[in-house]
Amino acid sequence: MESLVIWTIVLALVAGGVACYTRNFRRQRQHDRERLVQTRELGMDKASGQYPLVDAAACIGCATCVAACPEGDVLGIVSGKAVVINGARCIGHGKCAEACPVGALKVGLGDITKRDDIPLLDDYNQTNVPGVWIAGELSGFALINNAVDQGRLVMERIAATAGPRGDREDPELYDAVVVGAGPAGMSAGLVASEQGLKCVILDQQGAGGTILQYPRRKLVMVQPVEIPCLGRLPRLEYSKEELLEIWEKLYTDYELDIRNGVRVTGVSGRQGDLAVVTSDGVLRTRHVVLALGRRGTPRRLNVPGEDLAKVAYKLIDAEAYAGRRVLVVGGGDSAVEAAMGLAHQPGCRVTISYRKPSLLRIKQRNADRIAPLIADGTIDFRGGTTVGSIDGDRVVLDGESGSAIVPNDDVFILAGGIPPFGFLREIGVSFGGDQKAIATAGTRGAAG
Numbered sequence: 001m002e003s004l005v006i007w008t009i010v011l012a013l014v015a016g017g018v019a020c021y022t023r024n025f026r027r028q029r030q031h032d033r034e035r036l037v038q039t040r041e042l043g044m045d046k047a048s049g050q051y052p053l054v055d056a057a058a059c060i061g062c063a064t065c066v067a068a069c070p071e072g073d074v075l076g077i078v079s080g081k082a083v084v085i086n087g088a089r090c091i092g093h094g095k096c097a098e099a100c101p102v103g104a105l106k107v108g109l110g111d112i113t114k115r116d117d118i119p120l121l122d123d124y125n126q127t128n129v130p131g132v133w134i135a136g137e138l139s140g141f142a143l144i145n146n147a148v149d150q151g152r153l154v155m156e157r158i159a160a161t162a163g164p165r166g167d168r169e170d171p172e173l174y175d176a177v178v179v180g181a182g183p184a185g186m187s188a189g190l191v192a193s194e195q196g197l198k199c200v201i202l203d204q205q206g207a208g209g210t211i212l213q214y215p216r217r218k219l220v221m222v223q224p225v226e227i228p229c230l231g232r233l234p235r236l237e238y239s240k241e242e243l244l245e246i247w248e249k250l251y252t253d254y255e256l257d258i259r260n261g262v263r264v265t266g267v268s269g270r271q272g273d274l275a276v277v278t279s280d281g282v283l284r285t286r287h288v289v290l291a292l293g294r295r296g297t298p299r300r301l302n303v304p305g306e307d308l309a310k311v312a313y314k315l316i317d318a319e320a321y322a323g324r325r326v327l328v329v330g331g332g333d334s335a336v337e338a339a340m341g342l343a344h345q346p347g348c349r350v351t352i353s354y355r356k357p358s359l360l361r362i363k364q365r366n367a368d369r370i371a372p373l374i375a376d377g378t379i380d381f382r383g384g385t386t387v388g389s390i391d392g393d394r395v396v397l398d399g400e401s402g403s404a405i406v407p408n409d410d411v412f413i414l415a416g417g418i419p420p421f422g423f424l425r426e427i428g429v430s431f432g433g434d435q436k437a438i439a440t441a442g443t444r445g446a447a448g
């Protein structure tokens with residue numbers, strides 16, 4: 001009798017557990033279906049670089065890949081198969097592919113003939129314009145290790161084809177001008193130094209690239225990578241500051257010629273003697289390495305007062321804004337994350353101005369975190385508004401129901417960036433989507 005009772009309890013617990021699991025599973029699948037519809041409407045299912053390529057025939061729909069993704073909502077399960085729900089969020093960790101028990105998934109660029117944002121490159125990352133090379137995230141592959149590897153690949157190739165030094169005596173002519181001092185540009189510069197090439201690195205902001213823009217003390221995950229002149233980094237996690245210190249020591253020790261605050265606006269000329277047009281004049285070079293990343297130039301609002309010192313396009317140190325009245329402009333993850341970071345500072349009053357009525361283009365975990373802060377008034381969300389003007393102690397927000405004056409000390413415009421693809425096209429660089437046209441015209445330009 002006693003054992004019957006025990007068995008009944010055990011069976012009831014198991015049945016309860018299964019029911020609970022099934023209910024959660026169904027709820028999650030319903031959520032995935034709804035997110036897919038939503039992201040398709042917003043165009044966010046499309047990747048902005050590499051993304052998970054699912055072999056639907058091999059996928060068993062176990063959702064291991066969904067759980068493995070550090071970004072949270074890139075993948076989901078719809079109709080029993082893994083699908084890309086939020087391709088724009090993939091930054092290429094590759095954890096989904098590692099976790100898939102049946103090898104049904106890899107991370108890549110997919111069919112680039114459909115991509116107008118992936119430059120056509122040969123096996124060494126040279127574009128269809130001879131002497132113009134691409135390294136790092138601009139190629140479509142994110143992450144620091146990929147950027148470092150590509151910077152090295154490109155500069156080693158340039159060194160291998162550079163010819164004897166005696167042939168390169170023109171004092172005005174660089175062997176390579178590297179545009180962008182992020183991990184890709186820095187890696188290329190270090191190889192140039194190792195190989196004795198005459199090289200300069202230009203950056204419109206500062207040495208460090210996107211790492212420089214990370215929030216203070218951000219923990220950076222670095223997949224195994226060999227850094228030129230240094231070797232393999234001993235750890236897989238560094239703070240932003242530690243990583244920047246490593247780069248700084250390298251470029252000081254190896255005397256890299258890095259010029260910060262110099263923006264490159266064009267490349268012209270002929271093979272072997274290219275002209276790099278910069279905000280600081282024109283440089284002549286045999287090769288140009290474009291290591292621009294994909295973040296582009298921060299989008300401006302072009303409103304009166306935008307040039308005031310209180311306006312910034314990135315938030316690095318939220319703690320400095322305790323007790324301030326801050327306006328965050330934008331409705332993407334960067335804007336929302338900045339607003340939440342600021343709202344946690346003592347006495348900081350945060351307003352968000354977003355041109356859309358609600359926050360739809362954000363990660364689910366950000367949506368879940370910001371909703372209560374808006375509901376309880378910690379963050380003053382002004383959907384459906386645009387900034388009319390910015391003044392010393394206030395901003396004007398325009399909306400359908402008129403204009404509102406909001407007292408203000410600081411403004412963060414976090415409305416995305418203008419991608420560098422137009423710039424590349426002006427130089428003559430072809431993209432994946434141009435492949436058919438190139439084939440028809442008989443021009444050279446093979447995908448790597």
Ligand SMILES: Cc1cc2nc3c(=O)[nH]c(=O)nc-3n(C[C@H](O)[C@H](O)[C@H](O)COP(=O)(O)OP(=O)(O)OC[C@H]3O[C@@H](n4cnc5c(N)ncnc54)[C@H](O)[C@@H]3O)c2cc1C
Binds near residue numbers: 136210219292
């Ligand atoms: C918030 C955030 C967190 C991240 N976390 C990680 C992480 O933990 N681990 C990881 O591996 N990766 C991470 N990444 C991705 C990683 O930062 C990038 O993949 C990497 O920095 C790309 O390196 P890059 O050298 O190709 O380009 P970038 O680092 O983007 O550098 C490009 C440089 O080019 C300059 N530039 C652009 N246009 C011009 C121009 N016209 N003239 C002159 N200079 C120009 C820019 O100012 C910039 O300094 C993260 C990215 C973000 C945004």
